[in-house]
Amino acid sequence: MRFTGTDRYVATEDLAVAVNAAVTLERPLLVKGEPGTGKTELARQVAESLGLPMIEWHVKSTTRAQQGLYEYDAVSRLRDSQLGDERVHDVRNYIRKGKLWQAFEAEGRVVLLIDEVDKADIEFPNDLLQELDRMEFHVYETGETIRARQRPIVIITSNNEKELPDAFLRRCFFHYIRFPDPETLRRIIEVHHPGIKEALLTQALTRFYEIRETPGLKKKPSTSEVLDWLKLLLAEDLAPEDLRADPRTALPRLHGALLKNEQDVHLFERLAFMARSGR
Structure with missing residues (x-):
């Protein structure tokens, strides 16, 4: 066994x-x-x-x-x-x-x-x-x-x-x-969302890991949350370019699947404000 x-x-x-x-x-x-x-x-x-x-x-x-x-x-x-x-x-x-x-x-x-x-x-x-x-x-x-x-x-x-x-x-x-590395996460996603387009997956994972590695994040999004996010992206038939962060808030599309408290949402809004102010 x-x-x-x-x-x-x-x-x-x-x-x-x-x-x-x-x-x-x-x-x-x-x-x-x-x-x-x-x-x-x-x-x-x-x-x-x-x-x-x-x-x-x-x-x-x-x-x-x-x-x-x-x-x-x-x-x-x-x-x-x-x-x-x-x-x-x-x-x-x-x-x-x-x-x-x-x-x-x-x-x-x-x-x-x-x-x-x-x-x-x-x-x-x-x-x-x-x-x-x-x-x-x-x-x-x-x-x-x-x-x-x-x-x-x-x-x-x-x-x-x-x-x-x-x-x-x-x-x-x-x-x-341990939290899966990008290659392992790709394999996990393929199990749950077989046939997902490579360009969309690459852009989504890039955005996802950027969010996880943001300093000051109270709750990092998990494997189950990225699977939920991708399910929504596929349901909305979004293209890779649709995943770019909103410049006003720095938040990704459908961010409610990834960020689960107001502190983290406000963190990205502050980062966007600071980026605009620094121009």
Whole structure:
């Protein structure tokens, strides 16, 4: 079982090496990188490439590690006991299986995505150390131990919003997805927009990298945003010369696909004003 990318996902050589190393070591793959560089999609494409089912656990700021194992619904059990429901005699009726439980009890191997782990509380990764290491956990309400039938391929993503604990990092194989160079980005675009005209692509990429490299930019546009921008350019049937920046604002056409906050829009407007004033 080796990952080399798919028809719909361009995997660089170092990324493919990282995925295969994590699979061989049977350790979680921790993937970091700018938002929009394909971290979440990587897990889906690994599952597709290896022909495995996928289970996704999307972490939020309120997510607790226990929710990935199971949750005991004591409130529903109390309500049912007051109503005389026979279900109350079996506590299993009030156990809700989490994503890790689902992955552990799967008949075959699965890919488990723990997405945006850095959104949760700082203790969240530490609270999963034992379960991810031993591939088992205890259900106190029933007294049973849930063990993985087959060790899942665990892919954990992070947007680098906060530092992760050293003990957690020690148990992972780490890979940082760098922003693609122009040649790799061309390959990615060709996958999503096959047959795009060379002149339009060249002009669009030149403009895109100019925007990314503008000093003072608060949020650099990502891979997913350039794909959205190109989709709009193609829908509007724009020519390469249409992509030149508006001299009054220095903003590209349809800039709302690339610039996502008013500070960055104002930055380009100030640059245009300064350029005019310096003439």
